[in-house]
Amino acid sequence: xxxxxESGPGLVKPSETLSLTCTVSGxxxxxxxxxxxxxxxxxxxxxxxxxxxxxxxxxNYNPSLKSRVTISVxxxxxxxxxxxxxxxxxxxxxxxxxxxxxxGSIDYWGQGxxxxxxx
Amino acid sequence: DVxxxxxxxxxxxxxxxxxxxxxRSSQSLVYSDGNTYLNWFxxxxxxxxxxxxxxxxxxxxxxxxRFSGSGSGTDFTLKxxxxxxxxxxxxxxxxGTHWPPFTFGPGTKVDIK
Numbered sequence: 001x002x003x004x005x006e007s008g009p010g011l012v013k014p015s016e017t018l019s020l021t022c023t024v025s026g027x028x029x030x031x032x033x034x035x036x037x038x039x040x041x042x043x044x045x046x047x048x049x050x051x052x053x054x055x056x057x058x059x060n061y062n063p064s065l066k067s068r069v070t071i072s073v074x075x076x077x078x079x080x081x082x083x084x085x086x087x088x089x090x091x092x093x094x095x096x097x098x099x100x101x102x103x104g105s106i107d108y109w110g111q112g113x114x115x116x117x118x119x
Numbered sequence: 120d121v122x123x124x125x126x127x128x129x130x131x132x133x134x135x136x137x138x139x140x141x142x143r144s145s146q147s148l149v150y151s152d153g154n155t156y157l158n159w160f161x162x163x164x165x166x167x168x169x170x171x172x173x174x175x176x177x178x179x180x181x182x183x184x185r186f187s188g189s190g191s192g193t194d195f196t197l198k199x200x201x202x203x204x205x206x207x208x209x210x211x212x213x214x215g216t217h218w219p220p221f222t223f224g225p226g227t228k229v230d231i232k
């Protein structure tokens with residue numbers, strides 16, 4: 001079973017770049033069996049899919065965030081990462097990493113990490 | 120993007136009684152391969168989402184059989200046959216047919232009367 005763990009700063013200043021890493025165990029980011037996603041959830045609100053990266057390096061982002069998002073993969077560390085630029089208070093959320101094993105789904109989720117955007 | 124709606128948004132239930140949540144999509148979720156990629160997730164308080172159901176009616180390993188999913192096209196339902204205290208939380212439907220992006224419903228909060 002794949003296990004995922006998010007890490008990164010819990011506080012980011014407005015206009016700066018949010019950077020998070022997801023460490024994968026029980027699976028390989030180099031495998032064609034998985035898509036690796038980021039999802040977020042503002043406090044007390046619903047879920048928003050941010051984007052994914054495939055082992056080949058191909059990415060796809062939610063159009064609502066596309067201009068500010070970069071997802072990358074580090075095969076040497078079995079990790080993938082999220083960068084979200086020009087953040088505002090509206091980007092304050094719990095950020096989850098997840099993986100797609102079953103077509104059309106998100107099979108496994110990390111525990112999530114709260115990122116607060118504030119000066 | 121496909122818009123997902125759920126009803127009700129709040130569902131107070133009595134322990135041992137059934138519960139039902141409806142999910143509707145703005146377009147058919149039948150994919151060209153014949154499958155329908157509609158998922159249900161449970162999010163208990165303070166926890167990350169956990170998948171219960173995939174492809175409309177397939178229950179994940181370890182999910183109690185009191186949970187069942189049904190539906191087709193644009194209309195789907197999650198049923199809990201007898202609600203237990205551990206079922207308290209928010210339930211989300213999510214479509215994976217027209218992705219990217221995956222899109223989620225707004226969530227239905229289930230609590231005990």
